[in-house]
Amino acid sequence: LGCIVMLMRKHRGLFLKQPRLLVLEEVPTPTPTREAVLIKVLSAGICHSDIHRWKGEMPCPEGFEAGAGTHEVVGKVEERGEMVPEYIKEGQKVLVYFLRNYREEDKYTRRGLAHHAKTPIFIGGMQEYVLVPTYHCLISIENLRDIHAAPPLACAALTSYGAVKKLKSYVEPDDYVAIIGLGGLGSYAVQWLRILFPYVNLIGIDVKDEALNFAAKFAKIDVLINAAKEDPAKIINEVTRNDGVKAFIDFVGSTGTINTYIKMLSHLGIYVVVGTMGKEVILPVLHTLIAKEFCLQGSFMGSIQDQYEIVEFARRGLLNYSDVVTRRLKFDPVEVNRAYQDLDEGRVLGRQVVIFE
Ligand SMILES: [Zn+2]
Secondary structure, eight states: OHHHHHHTOEEEEEEEEETTEEEEEEEEOOOOOTTOEEEEEEEEEEOHHHHHHHTTSSOOOTTOTBTTTOOEEEEEEEEEOTTSOTTSOTTOEEEESTTEEESSOOTTGGGTOGGGOSSEEEOOOOBSEEEESOGGGEEEOTTOSOGGGOGGGGTHHHHHHHHHHTTTTTOOTTOEEEEEOOSHHHHHHHHHHHHHOTTSEEEEEESOHHHHHHHHTTSOOSEEEETTTSOHHHHHHHHTTTSOEEEEEESSOOHHHHHHHGGGEEEEEEEEEOOOOOSOOOOOIIIIIITTTOEEEEOOSOOHHHHHHHHHHHHTTOSOOTTTEEEEEESOHHHHHHHHHHHHTTOOOSEEEEEOO
């Protein structure tokens, strides 16, 4: 009888049924086998990329329907497959790396680069239980103080960390680094900049005063530019004495931002594109790319190694991840759909999380 009850167990999730509509539904709860682990979700974060799928602008891959691709999840280990090692214990609190799991090991996943996995599996995390196909993607967060605010560590903090780390062999003391787009990711990025490269001058660029002021709560930003009110080129020329910015991190990544700001890069500079708003980049080859030896660098998430480092910075109190989370919502269809709409309409500063337990 116990076995029959096991097979019939169900849990609730918010699934995308039509554009702009997440519906509460019961689905069968899977049983983990081999390397898989069943996680009881404690809280899940809402990310901007979920909004594009929620609105129907971007396809929602199979398996991603819960929350239209919710990929920021913390939870408790509920049940383990038979190949999961002892150090992953039942009841242990874990952060799920990106929910970008994979079907098969390959040369990338063996190096912790699961974000480059050749056989990715998509799992939407806006549900009470998620099956994580491989335990390699779980990071213990037992000693984090604010577990409910931790989900964005799996995307917002990771994506910004991956981008900032790319500046490593480029920036030197007293160089200027500029961050474009200070919303959710930018609030982590300014902190990573101060942690990893405390000796640079930081320029923050956004088109909203609220976003500039919000990010400035988390780190010292030397120059704040509201690009809707001021001319960024003029200010950057003044403060850098016409030398330009050594590194840009572009969280907007529109054709407009890339084409505008790449011209303000100094010699030997790096332009990191994270945001996905743009379609293409057109850049003068001889006078910029070659003569100035620019590096145009894309950045996508971060590695499992990066994820461990982030949790460690959070645990040591060096990263303020609690206050970037500005809204803690209930696992309720009306509240969650409204949160997606608010984010889409630009009414959210920082990040939103949904609390399950
Ligand atoms: Zn995300």
